[in-house]
Amino acid sequence: MLLVSPSNRDASAAASDGEQAPVVREGLRSIVIDPGHGGQATGTIAANGLQEKAVTLDIAIRLRELVYRRLGLQVQLTRDRDLDLENVSRTEKANNWGADLFISIHANGFRQTGVRGPETYFLSASASDAEAREAALRENGPDDELSTAGAAPEPGIEFILWDLAQTQHLRESSLFAEGLQASLNDLWRIPDRGVKQAPFTVLRGATMPAVLVEVGYLSNPEDAAMLADPDVRQRIAEALFRGISAFREQYAVLAGAPPN
Template sequence: MDENIFWTGATARTHAHYICAAALFATLPVFASPAIGGAIPQVSAQGPVAPLTTQIVRPLAFRAEPPQRRYEVTAPIRSNIGKGRPKISGPADASLPLVVIDAGHGGHDPGAISPHGGQREKELTLAIAKAVRDEMLKSGRVRVALTRESDKFIVLQDRYQIARKLKADLFISIHADSADNPQASGGTVYTLSEIASDREAQRLAARENKANIINGVNLGGAEASVSSILIDLTQRETMNVSADFAKLLLREATPNMRIRGNSPRFASFIVLNAPDTPSVLFETGYLSNASDVNFLASSTGRQKVARAVANAIQVHFARRTVPDNQPVR
């Protein structure tokens, strides 16, 4: 070993430097230095001379790392969310679960427009959201809030931040899709993922995420603090709960309305980015399909959608509150 590893001059190292070096090379053969009271073998032209007494330098004792704590989300909640606090309907008992229903689009953003009668997504989603709220309140077991109760525009980030600010237990964004193929029909449930489940999910996420962009200006902006949390364990747990609820919603919707496919899809929807609130996006049908439009525009159709959502919510929270030995359907 090159002794310059330990010293590069008579006075270039301090006592502390030698201690650190000794600790780092504790697993290598001991090479003591006179500067710390040791000795090196003396060599002359006639051969080696008996070494001086050597003091062994013991490696420093390092304390064990403290046990890792459970991760806690510290993503800030935007302080300038809309105007006023959304009304919470239902029992006054704050211990009951709170569900936030988000009616997609609104204001200057009409969303999809149906070629069959000109129905606009923003109006249908608000009507469906109110029907879902009314149906859920019948049980008296949950509290409900809407991100909007009128025709107003809310940027996508503010929609899920409203749910976070209210400490919601579940967030459901209601939408209605549109496609070039007029035969495409049925409802679909989406959850969050950075990688889309299929090309159609990717197309839909791109379209919905553009709701923030008006005249080329991004009204939502970027939130790096939230984006960085997506890879964290807390976000993964939230996504797992979201996926479980999505399956429930599909199960309860199937007897009540036309459903496209029997499993949830996923894509990178901005509106589902809450790191600590389980969230799903429910595309209730296709406005490009005449049958779906007639269903969603009718009070009977909206009632069936509302019943499906309410049933899924009741089962979801029942599963999370009853003991493990008492399974819920």
Template sequence: MIIKRYLIIILMLFFGSQLWAKEYTVSYLNSTRKDHLSVMEIEGRNFLNLYDLERIFDGSIKTDQKSQTIGLITFEKKCDFSFFNNWVRFGKHSYNLHDDIQVINGFFYVPDYFLNLCADKFFPDEVTLDDGSIIINFSSMQKYLIKTIVLDPGHGGKDPGAVGRIIGLKEKDIVLNIAKKVKAHLEKNLDVKVLLTRHDDRFVSLGDRTDFANKNQADIFVSIHCNAAYNTKANGSEVYYLSTAQTHEARAVEAMENEVIKFEDKESISRYTDLDFILYDMRQTEYLNESSELSEMCQKQLVNTLSTKNNGVRQANFYVLRGAFMPAVLVEVAYLSNKYEEKKLLSKDFQERAAKAIYTSIKQFINKYDKMN
């Protein structure tokens, strides 16, 4: 009886393992970092999610609608896949992947033969395939070094943002002051490069803000705002990171911050709706953990330093965060629509403390990730 039971367990383990999704284990030479790469079976063939490859190779992805290609840039080289066919271009040559690229729910899947090409032809020094495992050799591991921070003072120019009801204070002016103070603190105390999406009272489209951060290879993106609500009693601080808005209030703030799109030209509006944007969305999910951590740190600092009401960390779907390929948060310092907070926001001391709080949370975040190196 006991033997029979063991036999059943062994058989279950054997057949069960056949049903389990196949995956590669991923390890990194001279590093404790570990990962895995899932294999997706489509009509009996094995495929790899391009975004998983991007993650394990510390790469980046760029799509080109015109040439209908999606490029994976890794180890300082580029592999270009054509949408909907079986070729990958590397340097001057094209290589047959033996199966067409698949697009499912906005994700690109490439035939797993691509891994063989990586190990044999494209990156023989960096990628080794060994019986179900992948060994990656980065000569210099710098993934978590935070070197560049982009601060984004919301609104500007023709877009004033929220306007206070009593003094008529404009959000665009307050957030610019705060952003400049955060920059000063960061530059004085940390070895980082700090860039602002605007230095003066000018209009910058939402897409240009994240494009700027991406082009400058920012490691953190912080968008700074003041809140407003129809309910004049609403007050307090909140920090957002990207997702589909979770609560009624979050949705209202999201609608308000996304309003700025009405000031933008047709061409940039269309940018928010094409395939690229779906891809942006997917990309950002990679940094959700980091973004959520930074939000928590920032929220805590803000309410402690400003003694504002703690409205908590929230998730919302802000356009300005969607295109950022890095941990990205949106800070609502306090409510301009509340007469007490409008008065506070006018004060240089309050602005200075808000800046200090944002700076301190960025410092905490950097310290945490520096320790992981």
């Protein structure tokens, strides 16, 4: 079930109504970058020994540099070293800081090692397909209530309540995800695996546009070799940067404010 609705809060439509000056949102000013996993939580481990928690941190630090230097955005990482951090705490950090945008960086794992390529997700209560559901179960971790609810969990009341925080941002999250996915596809040059939706714990409480990016499959030998290469990780950071930069332009237009 897709939750994106064209009737979601639409600042650009409001801006064209009537003669009263709309409340103009300022352009995109700040972003929180979330390197997935950390500490005891290694995330997916590739056959070449590469750990997801290290890949995500390295790309996040590279991306922080690009976003700060080239866009002048305020930028914070949820973690800047190897430490344990609960998913809920990651979103809380972004909310408490009042960030305009949230991006969680992960690398995928799947039992079929032939599957490869980037995927970008935004939130929904139910997954857009079986693989998306598996990704959410794996990324949410063993302690998550969706993971422990059995083989076919229904969203619990807690999920639905938390979901409200992100619901009003789904249209923008979708736009942001599309731009990031297109930018990552330029790097991989394989058939697009597409933008998907799934109930990721780390996204559901976010009070700003929020996406989760899987920068390839560590379970795939080619992707794992790419992710082991610092030059490729830099190019992935640059691809994510281009997606953020493009969204900044859209964000300003959506808000009825000129890009700045």
